[in-house]
Amino acid sequence: MPNTQPLNQDLSLTVIKTVCSTCNLRELCLPFGLSLEELERLDDLISTRRRIKRGDYLYRVGDSFDAIYAIRSGFFKTDVLLEDGREQVTGFQMGGELLGLDGISTEHHTCNAIALEDSEICAIPFARLESLSREIHTLQRHFHKVMSREIVRDHGVMMLLGTMRAEERLAAFLLNLSQRFTARGFSHTEFYLRMTREEIGSYLGLKLETVSRAFSRFQEEGHIAVQQKHVRILNVDGLKALLNQRA
Amino acid sequence: MPNTQPLNQDLSLTVIKTVCSTCNLRELCLPFGLSLEELERLDDLISTRRRIKRGDYLYRVGDSFDAIYAIRSGFFKTDVLLEDGREQVTGFQMGGELLGLDGISTEHHTCNAIALEDSEICAIPFARLESLSREIHTLQRHFHKVMSREIVRDHGVMMLLGTMRAEERLAAFLLNLSQRFTARGFSHTEFYLRMTREEIGSYLGLKLETVSRAFSRFQEEGHIAVQQKHVRILNVDGLKALLNQRA
DNA sequence: GCTTCGGCTTGATCCACGTCAACCGGGAAT
DNA sequence: ATTCCCGGTTGACGTGGATCAAGCCGAAGC
Numbered sequence: 001m002p003n004t005q006p007l008n009q010d011l012s013l014t015v016i017k018t019v020c021s022t023c024n025l026r027e028l029c030l031p032f033g034l035s036l037e038e039l040e041r042l043d044d045l046i047s048t049r050r051r052i053k054r055g056d057y058l059y060r061v062g063d064s065f066d067a068i069y070a071i072r073s074g075f076f077k078t079d080v081l082l083e084d085g086r087e088q089v090t091g092f093q094m095g096g097e098l099l100g101l102d103g104i105s106t107e108h109h110t111c112n113a114i115a116l117e118d119s120e121i122c123a124i125p126f127a128r129l130e131s132l133s134r135e136i137h138t139l140q141r142h143f144h145k146v147m148s149r150e151i152v153r154d155h156g157v158m159m160l161l162g163t164m165r166a167e168e169r170l171a172a173f174l175l176n177l178s179q180r181f182t183a184r185g186f187s188h189t190e191f192y193l194r195m196t197r198e199e200i201g202s203y204l205g206l207k208l209e210t211v212s213r214a215f216s217r218f219q220e221e222g223h224i225a226v227q228q229k230h231v232r233i234l235n236v237d238g239l240k241a242l243l244n245q246r247a
Numbered sequence: 248m249p250n251t252q253p254l255n256q257d258l259s260l261t262v263i264k265t266v267c268s269t270c271n272l273r274e275l276c277l278p279f280g281l282s283l284e285e286l287e288r289l290d291d292l293i294s295t296r297r298r299i300k301r302g303d304y305l306y307r308v309g310d311s312f313d314a315i316y317a318i319r320s321g322f323f324k325t326d327v328l329l330e331d332g333r334e335q336v337t338g339f340q341m342g343g344e345l346l347g348l349d350g351i352s353t354e355h356h357t358c359n360a361i362a363l364e365d366s367e368i369c370a371i372p373f374a375r376l377e378s379l380s381r382e383i384h385t386l387q388r389h390f391h392k393v394m395s396r397e398i399v400r401d402h403g404v405m406m407l408l409g410t411m412r413a414e415e416r417l418a419a420f421l422l423n424l425s426q427r428f429t430a431r432g433f434s435h436t437e438f439y440l441r442m443t444r445e446e447i448g449s450y451l452g453l454k455l456e457t458v459s460r461a462f463s464r465f466q467e468e469g470h471i472a473v474q475q476k477h478v479r480i481l482n483v484d485g486l487k488a489l490l491n492q493r494a
Numbered sequence: 495g496c497t498t499c500g501g502c503t504t505g506a507t508c509c510a511c512g513t514c515a516a517c518c519g520g521g522a523a524t
Numbered sequence: 525a526t527t528c529c530c531g532g533t534t535g536a537c538g539t540g541g542a543t544c545a546a547g548c549c550g551a552a553g554c
Contacts, residue, residue, distance in 0.1 A: 080402050083491045088406040102402065104395035111402060130388065134381045141377065147394045148351035154401035155327050155349065155358060159335040161408035162452035166511070197532065205409035207512055212533055228520090228532065244330045413541065443501065457541055459503055475502070475550085498553080508543070518533075524526085 019043035020122075028096030028183065029070050030124070030142065038136050045132060046070075048123040058099060058113040058121060065103025067123040071095050074119020075194040078102075078111045079202070089203040091153075092116070092177075092195060095184055101150055116194040161205045169204040170214040171242040174224070178233060189236070193229040266290035267369075275343030275430065276317050277371070277389065285383050292379060293317075295370040305346060305360040305368060312350030314370040318342050321366020322441040325349075325358045326449070336450040338400075339363075339424075339442060342431055348397055363441040408452045416451040417461040418489040421471070425480060436483070440476040 020031045021039040031039055049072065052058050058069060058076065076093045090111055093099055103109040104126065133140035160169050182188035193200070197208040197215075204211065218224045223238040224231055233239065267278045268286040278286055296319065299305050305316060305323065323340040337358055340346055350356040351373065380387035407416050429435035440447070444455040444462075451458065465471045470485040471478055480486065 080406050082406065082410065086406075086410045088402075088409045090402045090405055101395055102399050105392050105399050110399050130384075130391070134384075134387065137377075137381075140381065144377070144394075145352050147391070147398070148348055151394070151397050151401065152349050152352050152357050154398065154405070155335075155337045157405055158337055158401070158408060159327055159329065161405060162335045162449065163329065163333045196530095202409065208532080209513080209534085210511060212531095213511095216533070444503095445501085454542055455502080456504085456543080459501095460541090463503070496554085499551090501549090501551105503546105503548070505546085506544085508541105510540100510542090511538105512540090513538070514536085516533105516535085519531095521529090523528080 020046060023072070025070075025072065025096035025184075030098065030139075030146070033138050033142050034136070035138075038138065041132060041136065042139065045124055045128050046122045047125065050121050050123060052115040052119045052121060054115055054117050054119075056115050058115065059103070059109045060112050061109055063103075063109045065100065065107045065109055065126070067125050068098055068100040068103075068129070069113075069121040069123055071097050071099065072120040072122055074121075075116045076113050076119065077116055077195060077199060077203075078113050080111045087202050089195075089199055091157075092199075092203065094180060098146060101147055116199075157203075166204075166206055166210050167214050167217065168242055168245075169206065170200075170211060170218070171223075171239045173200065173204060174231065174233065175236070175239055175243075178236070189233045191231055193231060267293060270319070272317075272319065272343035272431075277345065277386075277393070280385050280389050281383070282385075285385065288379060288383065289386065292371055292375050293369045294372065297368050297370060299362040299366045299368060301362055301364050301366075303362050305362065306350070306356045307359050308356055310350075310356045312347065312354045312356055312373070314372050315345055315347040315350075315376070316360075316368040316370055318344050318346065319367040319369055321368075322363045323360050323366065324363055324442060324446060324450075325360050327358045334449050336442075336446055338404075339450065341427060345393060348394055363446075404450075413451075413453055413457050414461050414464065415489055415492075416453065417447075417458060417465070418470075418486045420447065420451060421478065421480065422483070422486055422490075425483070436480045438478055440478060 019040075020026055020029070020042045021036070023029065023031070026032070026039070031042055034042060050058075052074070059065075061081070071093055073095055076099060077089050078091050078093065078099065079087050079089045081087055093113075099113050099121070100109065102111050129143070133143055160172055164172065177191065177193075178188045181191050195203075197211045200206075201208045201211045206214075215224070215226045218239070219226050221238070223235045223242075224233050226232070266287075267273055267276070267289045268283070270276070270278070273279070273286070278289055281289060297305075299321070306312075308328070318340055320342055323346060324336050325338050325340065325346065326334050326336045328334055340360075346360050346368070347356065349358050376390070380390055407419055411419065424438065424440075425435045428438050442450075444458045447453075448455045448458045453461075462471070462473045465486070466473050468485070470482045470489075471480050473479070
């Protein structure tokens with residue numbers, strides 16, 4: 001497939017902003033581990049950037065698949081729906097993470113991806129990604145690792161849903177968010193939740209009231225300070241202690 | 248990497264049995280969609296076949312990863328353990344399915360794979376699979392689809408664990424087994440469970456007593472006939488009707 | 495043959511979380 | 525400023541599945 005990306009021009013700031021090689025998320029995202037030269041070849045893939053407004057769908061169940069998406073900024077949830085309307089949130093995604101891997105299997109998306117705040121994504125045409133990863137060893141390897149990491153993450157969620165009690169689940173959830181915010185240079189003790197109690201509940205297999213009560217309980221016990229979507233972790237070890245203790 | 252596989256010899260039945268191109272699971276497994284010529288190149292990868300006795304580990308958490316495994320015959324479970332000993336079964340795998348994808352991410356396995364009956368697997372050295380899939384387009388594509396399918400499957404399990412009631416979970420589980428047995432040419436109405444009630448329970452996020460009661464209930468209602476590990480499905484539609492009905 | 499043991503079933507009771515309902519508070523619309 | 529509405533909190537109560545406990549059955553060992 002020919003390279004359809006225009007060559008960089010000296011003074012174009014806009015071009016600089018649309019490429020992987022200068023993206024400040026490159027160490028978290030697909031470009032991880034690539035050489036400078038390889039990075040520039042990856043730049044050619046990222047033909048489209050798109051803004052997704054809060055509440056809008058990036059893709060829906062059944063949409064035909066032809067690209068995966070890297071989150072440049074913002075916050076998403078993915079979910080699957082049962083015929084009777086029950087929703088299961090399968091994940092929350094933030095900057096540098098990839099969306100759309102579910103679509104490779106059938107060439108149609110099998111879940112919905114919805115922006116929880118105004119967001120910006122890079123579309124990566126999948127056929128071109130495959131073809132480039134046939135040439136760039138490290139890209140191929142890294143892409144495989146990303147897919148595998150998603151599988152491992154899913155196993156963690158199964159563990160959470162299958163064996164943990166409500167407060168354990170919420171503690172695990174908060175610690176996971178904290179750790180991912182840290183990796184992005186944000187505070188690991190203080191953050192705004194982008195999702196509602198109901199969405200957290202759906203992800204954790206709980207009802208929103210149970211989530212709310214668990215938040216209140218954590219606050220009573222001094223582990224966190226919480227006011228609506230604003231969370232401050234006061235005692236990380238306290239939260240960690242809630243994990244891995246048998247019922 | 249050199250080809251270490253001996254050349255086929257006219258009369259060698261054992262050689263014929265060790266390659267993908269004549270494997271009767273090839274349409275379910277990695278070779279799916281490959282041409283005859285491509286198949287023969289894949290044959291060269293499968294250097295080792297291994298027998299795993301019932302109860303033995305194919306790999307354990309922490310083992311270093313260098314191959315994925317195709318199940319040639321038999322039945323496995325994969326699980327993850329919490330420090331306090333709680334177990335979550337993350338899946339049951341049968342002939343033609345791949346094991347070990349979890350290890351790609353960190354180059355160490357993150358779950359255990361245990362044979363539930365005497366089994367036989369083909370080890371596929373991962374570095375060589377990657378290198379071959381850089382050359383064979385269709386192999387690359389198919390491997391990506393397999394990984395993606397695993398992610399989609401995991402989403403289904405999350406849905407099950409997050410939103411379904413006990414009897415729905417068991418019905419979904421039985422229908423899933425039935426469908427996979429069908430794809431392998433076995434009866435879709437009658438089969439032996441290779442796993443215990445406790446393992447089913449762990450997979451479904453239930454206790455073994457609850458699983459047992461659900462089996463009994465299905466039997467009372469005429470959906471199935473069950474005696475220990477032997478299950479006969481009498482009314483597929485009855486089971487399907489248990490799904491997708493709100494609490 | 496008898497015994498043992500692991501897996502399964504079934505009953506009685508308990509409890510974590512769901513359900514239902516009231517209320518609160520902040521942001522948006524008018 | 526008033527109203528509306530959505531998301532969140534909290535309380536009272538109900539229940540599905542967990543827990544505890546007893547007994548059953550079939551395979552394996554002696």
